[in-house]
Amino acid sequence: MVFFTSIFTCLAILSTTVVALAIPLGTTGRSLSISEDGQTISIDGRAINLDQAVTRAGVCSPSSHGGGRQRHGKGGPSSNSTSAASNNAKAIYFLTNAANNSIVALKVAADGSLSDGSITSTGGVGMSGVDSTGAPAAPDSLFSQGALKVAGNSLVAVNPGSNTLSMFSISPTDPTQLTPLGNPVSTLGDFPVSVTLSTKLSLACVANTGARAGVACLTMSPNGLTPLDKTLRPFALNQSNPPSGPLNTVSQTFFNADSSALITTVKGDPSVNNTGFLSVFPVTNGAVSMTETRSSPAGTAVLFGTALLPNSNNIFVTDASFGSATLSLDAKNVASVVAKTNIADQKATCWAAFSDVTGTAFVTDVAVNHLVEVDTATGALIKELQSGNGNPGMIDLVSVGNFVYALSPGNGSVKAAVTVFDVSGGRGAAKEIQNFNPTGVPDSAQGMAFV
Incomplete structure (x- = not known):
């Protein structure tokens, strides 16, 4: 003072x-x-x-600097965690994906630790896909990465049960306070699972994976979302409502770094010789084309979560059939594998994030409670950090500054949690510093985003 x-x-x-x-x-x-x-x-x-x-x-006051916040789990932040505090998250967000779908916003302290913030209704309905027996497919209920996204001071989230998108503004003084912008808007398809935002184009594009599967785009404004497309960019998956997965479903849709292409990963089903693919729709004159290029990189089958790699046209992607890979897109938007990582004890490696601090990628597995670090250039497995916090596994994750945040949806006997990893020590030095159980969160939690 x-x-x-x-x-x-x-x-x-x-x-x-x-x-x-x-x-x-x-x-x-x-x-x-x-x-x-x-x-x-x-x-x-x-x-x-x-x-x-x-x-x-x-x-x-001490409370305004994170004093007195309760920590969960063992260990504490590294001594230099606050040195990059201005580059770390101020809040993280995920969906409840419950019948009354809501956004959970957690506060982030300067040392990376989490505390309860707010729960805000999306005005839409959550829903789970089903497994091969027709039962709810929890804990991986959406078979996707990116169920909600943040761009600037805007947040957009999917409502799988009502086939809509919801948009919010984020308070500049308290990022856990969200204000709805307009009403939820149709996604033109069934069971939306992944959304991507481009501030350059003022677009939100959403991927549906139900009976009407495909991608649609909407314009973003201070008043909310406005439908732009009249029809889907379709994927012929022959799915149901709700969809059966995780195989043969859409995984993630995302813009590349300069918003010159809209890219989507779609899973195959090796048991019926159905190969997954990477879909690329180019952006021309500020509009996403209706004509795509599809490719199935050799050796891949169940393309899932992705992370863009800096200073490169390459994409890091998980594949639940073996681990992860780095893909390169050529001038015709055809993808090929340039590095591959086989994770021996993986069961469902599906989610990915890239850390600028370590220069490496991190992946999670919904059925194995570990954080795996990968060299995206060579495919070398750098570290497999086994967690002893009792979670069944982790799904969607984000990397921001010195920290990685990974969501564990819970499973009926274990509550939903967000595990915090400190990566400030650099490559190969990730360590768990907190396992936080948010108040009032059901086992159906999905997605992860930050501001």
Whole structure:
């Protein structure tokens, strides 16, 4: 508090000048900038309005800095976890996928740890797919990655049971506070499971995997979502409502790094010689084409979750039949395998995230409670971190800053949880620091996103 008091005193003196200033912060190489009117300071591009900062209640209270929050699980954050706090998540989100579908928002402290935040209804209905016997397919009830996504201050989530998408604005002062933008909007298909957002195109595109399977796109605005397409970009899966899976279903839809293509992974079914494929719809003049390129990379069968690789046209992808692979797209959008990882004890390796801190990818398995780290260039298996927290396994995950967050949906006897891994030690040094059980979350939880 002494540091900021000194700054505010200095600013009170300097506010009479009309010249913008930059003040070095010791030997850090960073600086504090003061606006010409003396009302705003900026550090690392983050602006603080002084009137709001001085008058805001509790600005220096311990609770506003994460003090007193209960931690779950063993261990603690590494000593340098807070060094990149500005690059870490402020909140993470996932779906309940219950009958009254809702978004769970958890608070993230500077040390990466989680605490309860809010639960907000989507206005839509959740639903589980079924297994080969016709029973609900929990815990992997959507057979997908990316059931909700965040772009800027907007969040969009699927409602599998009502075939709709819901859009929300995220409060800039409390990211666990979500405000609905308009009403849920039709996805043009059945059983939507994955959504992707492009701020460049102002588009939300959603993949359906029920009887009417395929991808549709909608425009995003401050008022919510507006249907753009009139028909689906179809996938002939011959599925039912709800769909039977996880085989022969859509896995994930996503834009590439520059939003020049909409890409979707679709699982095959090796038992009936049905090969999965990668679908690519190019973006032309700001619109997603209705004409696609499909390819089935050699050796793959059950393409699932993906992660874009930086400074590359390559895609990291899981395949539940063996582990994971790195795919390269050529000029014609045809995919081929450039690296492959066989995970010997895997049962359902389906979800993926890439860490900028480690320069590696992490994958999870719904039936094996481990976090596996992979070298995306060579396919080498770097580390298999076995967790002893009692969860049955993990599904959707995100990597942000020094931390990886992975969702475990629960299974009736074990509650839903989010496991936090600290990766600040770099390649091969991931460690579990928390296993948090959110309040009021059913076993059907799905998806993962962050802001």
